[in-house]
Amino acid sequence: xxxxxxxxxxxxxxxRLILAAVGAVAVLSITLGLSRLKPAAPxxxxxxxxxxxxxxxxxxxxxxxxxxxxxxSAGIRVLSAATDGRVERxxxxxxxxxxxxxxxxxxxxxxxxxxxLDSSQALKAGMADLMNAKVKAQRDTLDTKAAAATVESxxxxxxxxxxxxxxxxxxxxxxxxxxxxxxVRAEELKTRHALEQERLDIAEDAAHALVDAQAxxxxxxxxxxELKKSQLEGMKVRAGIAGVLQEIPVQVxxxxxxxxxxxxxxxxxxxxxxxxxxxxxAKDITIGxxxxxxxxxxxxxxxxxxxxxxxxxxTVTVDVAMDGELPQGSxxxxxxxxxxELDRLKxxxxxxxxxxxxxxxxxxxxxxxxxxxxATRVKVKLGKSSVNTVEILxxxxxxxxxxxxxxxxxxxxxxxxxx
Numbered sequence: 001x002x003x004x005x006x007x008x009x010x011x012x013x014x015x016r017l018i019l020a021a022v023g024a025v026a027v028l029s030i031t032l033g034l035s036r037l038k039p040a041a042p043x044x045x046x047x048x049x050x051x052x053x054x055x056x057x058x059x060x061x062x063x064x065x066x067x068x069x070x071x072x073s074a075g076i077r078v079l080s081a082a083t084d085g086r087v088e089r090x091x092x093x094x095x096x097x098x099x100x101x102x103x104x105x106x107x108x109x110x111x112x113x114x115x116x117l118d119s120s121q122a123l124k125a126g127m128a129d130l131m132n133a134k135v136k137a138q139r140d141t142l143d144t145k146a147a148a149a150t151v152e153s154x155x156x157x158x159x160x161x162x163x164x165x166x167x168x169x170x171x172x173x174x175x176x177x178x179x180x181x182x183x184v185r186a187e188e189l190k191t192r193h194a195l196e197q198e199r200l201d202i203a204e205d206a207a208h209a210l211v212d213a214q215a216x217x218x219x220x221x222x223x224x225x226e227l228k229k230s231q232l233e234g235m236k237v238r239a240g241i242a243g244v245l246q247e248i249p250v251q252v253x254x255x256x257x258x259x260x261x262x263x264x265x266x267x268x269x270x271x272x273x274x275x276x277x278x279x280x281x282a283k284d285i286t287i288g289x290x291x292x293x294x295x296x297x298x299x300x301x302x303x304x305x306x307x308x309x310x311x312x313x314x315t316v317t318v319d320v321a322m323d324g325e326l327p328q329g330s331x332x333x334x335x336x337x338x339x340x341e342l343d344r345l346k347x348x349x350x351x352x353x354x355x356x357x358x359x360x361x362x363x364x365x366x367x368x369x370x371x372x373x374x375a376t377r378v379k380v381k382l383g384k385s386s387v388n389t390v391e392i393l394x395x396x397x398x399x400x401x402x403x404x405x406x407x408x409x410x411x412x413x414x415x416x417x418x419x
Contacts, residue, residue: 041374041413041415041416041417042410042413042416042417043416043417043418043419044375044410044416044417044418044419045419046372046418046419048405049403049405049418050352050355050403050404050405051368051401051402051403051404051405052351052352052401052402052404053351053399053400053401053402054349054350054351054392054396054397054398054399054400054401054402055349055350055351055398056347056348056349056350056398057347057348057350058344058345058346058347058348059344059345059348059350059386059389059391060341060344060345060386060389061284061341061342061343061344061345061384061385061386062339062340062341062342062386062387063277063278063281063282063284063285063339063340063342063386063387064277064337064338064339064340064387065275065276065277065278065281065315065318065337065338066275066276066335066336066337066338067273067274067275067276067318067335067336067337067338068273068274068333068334068335068336069271069272069273069274069295069326069330069331069332069333069334069336070271070272070273070274070332070333071266071267071268071270071271071272071332072270072271072272072321074270075243075266075267075268075269075270075271076264076265076266076267077239077240077241077243077264077265077266078261078263078264079104079237079239079240079261079262079263079264079265080259080260080261080262081107081256081257081258081259081260081262082230082231082234082258083109083112083231083234083258084109084255084256084257084258085107085108085109085112085235085255085256086107086108086109086253086254086255086256087105087106087107087250087251087252087253087254087255087256088105088106088107088108088252089105089106089252090104090105090248090250090251090252091103091104091105091106092104092105092245092248093245093248094245094246094247094248095244095245095246096244096245097243097244097245098239098242098243098244098245098265099239099242100238100239100240100241100242101238101239102238102239103236103237103238104237104238104239104245104248104262104263104265105237105248105250105262105263106235106236106237107235107236107237107256108235109235112228112231112232112235113232115228116225116228116229116231116232119221119224119225119227119228119229120225120228120229122221122224122225123218123221123222123224123225126214126217126218126221127218129214129217129218130211130214130215130217130218133210133211133214134211136210137206137207137208137210137211138207140203140206140207141200141203141204141207144196144199144200144203144204145200147196147199148193148196148197148199148200151189151192151193151196152193152196154189154192155186155189155190155192155193158182158185158186158188158189159186159190161182161185161186162179162182162183162185162186164182165178165179165182165183166179166183237262237263239263239265240265241265241267242267243265243266243267243268244265244266244267244268245263245264245265246264246265246266246332247263247264248262248263249261249262249263250262250263266332268330268331268332269326271322271326271330271331271332272302272305272319272320272321272322273291273293273302273319273320273322273336273338274317274318274319274320275317275318275319275320275336275338275340276315276316276317276318277315277316277317277318277340278314278315278316279311279314279315279316280358281385282307282311282315282316282318284342284343285304285307285316285318285340285342286304286307287304287305287306287307288303288304289303289304289340289341289342290302290303290340290341291303291304291320291338291339291340291341292338292339293320293322293336293337293338294336294337294338294339295326295327295330295334295336296335296336296337297327297328297329297330298327300322300323300324300325300326300327301322301323301324302320302321302322302323302324303320303321303323304318304319304320304321304340305319305320305321306318306319307319318338318340320338320340339387342386345384345391348383348391348392349391349392349393349396349397349398350389350390350391350392351389351390351392351396351402351404352388352389352390352404353385353386353387353388353389353390353404354390354402354404355404355405355406356406356408357382357390358382358385359382359383359384359385359390359391360382360383360384361381361382362379362380362381362382363379363380363382364377364378364379364380365377365378365380365395365396365402365403365404366378366402366403366407366416367396367400367401367402368400368401368402368403368418372401372418373417373418373419374415374416374417374418375403375415375416375418376414376415377413377414377415378395378396379394379395380392380394380395380396380402381393381394381395
């Protein structure tokens with residue numbers, strides 16, 4: 001029987017331990033290597049992707065937004081009730097073409113009719129009083145003139161008598177007392193003549209004042225009568241402008257208070273576009289910038305006329321005035337699309353606008369290799385953007401082809417295969 005030597009058994013045991021350690025290290029290395037391997041690149045159908053090449057040259061910056069046609073403020077006339085009244089008749093329906101004198105509806109107000117009649121009668125009475133005042137003023141003036149004329153005549157006679165007595169006194173034919181009496185008489189009448197002239201001037205001024213006061217009263221009565229007449233005529237509500245009757249919010253028999261809306265007339269040829277532009281794109285819009293409006297029946301050129309200072313629901317309202325003729329069929333509230341030209345960039349690098357990423361931001365885009373069978377993610381710095389294009393500041397060069405479609409499904413990969 002052979003006896004196993006002790007040193008041989010120990011060597012065999014050590015050999016097994018070494019082999020086990022080597023195997024463990026190998027397994028660990030393989031596991032670590034496999035963990036560090038990048039995941040296999042997924043395959044994407046090339047036909048489903050939207051791609052574009054980077055270009056260099058001029059780039060037109062535009063913003064676009066939906067909107068509708070609305071009537072300019074100058075082309076809208078809202079008719080309201082001048083006084084309280086009751087709707088008696090509706091003569092036209094919304095949509096009817098009207099002229100300035102076209103009667104839209106009729107109202108009644110018995111109190112107003114009575115006031116108009118009373119004011120007319122008061123005016124007639126006032127005019128009669130004015131005539132009486134003129135006649136009385138003329139009579140009083142004539143009486144004053146007659147009295148002044150009598151005194152003037154007596155004064156001239158007294159002057160002549162005094163002059164005659166003076167001559168006779170020099171010849172010794174009359175006494176000195178007679179001369180003195182005639183001279184005193186002449187002086188007295190001279191004073192009375194001056195007083196009568198002042199009295200005549202005052203009487204004429206008083207007559208004018210009386211007549212003017214009565215005339216002013218008549219004018220006041222006439223203004224009231226004309227106002228009541230105008231209000232009564234206003235019971236027949238007229239369009240006021242040529243256009244289309246858009247709205248009549250009242251019905252027959254309805255009581256309307258003063259200031260209440262009766263109708264709205266618009267001029268459909270005076271339309272403007274109101275666009276809703278995303279607030280992130282509206283910051284560069286200024287008044288006067290050129291714009292084009294697509295009515296789906298033609299494109300009309302225009303310009304920005306107003307930019308709303310506030311935003312609502314993430315959009316800013318921009319008014320575009322029309323520079324050209326609107327196509328046939330254009331009407332208020334018609335849905336349109338508008339494009340506003342912001343500016344033109346010279347000699348810049350640009351590409352089609354990707355499905356994600358705002359201007360002046362850093363995004364990841366997949367750049368297609370020369371063979372077109374693989375795309376690698378690269379960091380790209382975007383500049384100013386337009387409706388369909390965006391400026392490239394860093395990360396790409398002219399001629400590079402990039403994927404613009406939404407690639408969020410492959411965010412976990414930096415490389416994809418294209419087939």
